[in-house]
Amino acid sequence: MRFRGPLIGLTVFMTVALTLGWLVYATLLREVSGSTTAYSAIFTDVYGLREGDDVRMAGVRVGRVQKIELVDNERARVDFVVQNDQKLYGNTIAxxxxxxxxxxxxxxxxxxxxxxxxxxxxxxxxxxxxxxxxDPSFDVTTLLNGYEPLFSTLSPEQADNLTKGVIQSLQGDNASIVTLVSQTSTLTKAFAGRDQALGNAITSLNTVTGNLAQQNASLDKVLTQTRQMVSDLDSRRPELVSSxxxxxxxxxxxxxxxxxxxxSLEEIITRQPGFTNHVVGIEPQYAFLGDNLPIVLKGLSRFYSEGAFINVYMCDLNLTGFFPGLNDVIPIIVNAATPGNVAQYTPRCRNMANG
Structure with missing residues (x-):
């Protein structure tokens, strides 16, 4: 008695599961209702067609594909069934x-x-x-890829409309064919309106190509020199690694x-009263150095004016300071011994005295 309740529950669950499973299987199998008649058709290409796909007349499902097989190594044979109330005639096209x-x-x-x-x-x-x-199948991807340049210039809504028109046209909708042709014509006019811009771009590209062609010899020389440089670097690889x-x-x-x-540098910079304060504190010394440095450099330049050696003339050397009383006598004697009674410097000292 204790197992009667669980057993009843398990039985009900299994019954419901089997029923639902059968419904799913029947839905996926998509069998044709009623009695059917079998036919076959020979195609040169059945790309994308699978067993179990629909057989339709005027868009209404009337049958099912049963089998697909290859015959004569170049054609496909499709076996299908059609409801008995639908008739096929000698001129029927599949x-x-x-x-x-x-x-x-x-x-x-x-x-x-x-x-x-x-x-x-x-x-x-x-x-x-x-x-x-x-009529055989074909790879629609090839067709849609042909519209790729157009899709890149369209908005998503326009691309969806164009794709929808292509699909409906492939399904035999004459109105969609007219719409597709109209949309394609509109796109063609849009591209034709940009003919001048495209022409200018092509002309500019032609100019650039012509300039590159004129520099062909220079480009060839640059490539040759670059190759030679890389070759030289490669031959000197050990030296480069050593360097x-x-x-x-x-x-x-x-x-x-x-x-x-x-x-040591940190100690100099951080010592009291500080490196910056010390530099600022000797500002007068910097000013004095700046005022006198040109004079010093000018004098040093005279030492090296005649070559890579020092050439110094003793023009104002005066030794009379060591003998008091001679400062007044020596100039009188020198002036009297000099023609014109005026002491003269040598040409070199005269030039230096004049700056």
Whole structure:
């Protein structure tokens, strides 16, 4: 008695699960309701078509694809079933039609050209529609890729409308074909309006290309020299590696010197009353140095004016200061011994005395 309640619950759960599972399976299987008749069709290409896809007439699902197989290594045979109340005639055309943007296809059945006895002849069960009365599939990605330059210039809404028009056109909607042609014409006019801008861009590009062509010899020379330089560097790789090692060693030594000097520099800068205050405090000395430095440099330049050696003339050397009383006698004697009774400097000393 204790197990009756759980057993009833398990039974109810299993019944509901099996029922729901069967409903899901039946929905996914998409069997055709009612009695059906089997037919076949030969296609040159059934790209995107799968077993279980729809068979439609005028957009209404009337059958299902049962099997797809390769025949003669170049054609595809599609076996499908159609409801018995739908008749296929001798001029019926079968086509693999694009269904949606996901890439699904279906087999579309449509009447062929009217006239003749074939249009009145009902196909027998198991009959095969020949390749002459079938339209193959194609890779729609190739078509959409052709519109890629247009999509890059369109807004998302315009791109969606254009894509929708392409899909509806592939499904045989004549109104969509007219809309697609109209949209394509509008886009073409928009591009045609930019013809002058495109022409200017092409002309400018042609000018740039011409200039590059004129510099072909220079470019070739630059490339040759660059190649030679790289080759020389490659041939001297050991020396470069050695130099890099020496440079690293030098930098380590410099770093060591800096580390050794830094405490002393820090002490100079941070000592009281401070490095900056000390520099500011000797401003008069800097002013004196600035005033007299040009005179000193001018005098030093005369020492080296005749070459890489020092040339000094003793023009104003006076030794009479060591003998008191001679300061007045010596000039009188020199003036009397000089022609004209006036003491003269040598030409070199006269030039220096005149600046």
């Amino acid at each position: 086509s693999v039609t694009y269904q949606n943007i996901v890439g699904q296809r279906y087999v579309g059945l449509s009447p062929g050209k009217s006239g003749g006895s074939a249009g009145n002849t009902v196909l027998a069960a198991g009959a095969t529609i020949p390749v002459e009365r079938t 890099a090692g020496s440079l690293a060693q030098t930098m380590r030594r410099l770093s060591k010197i800096t580390n050794d000097v830094f405490p």
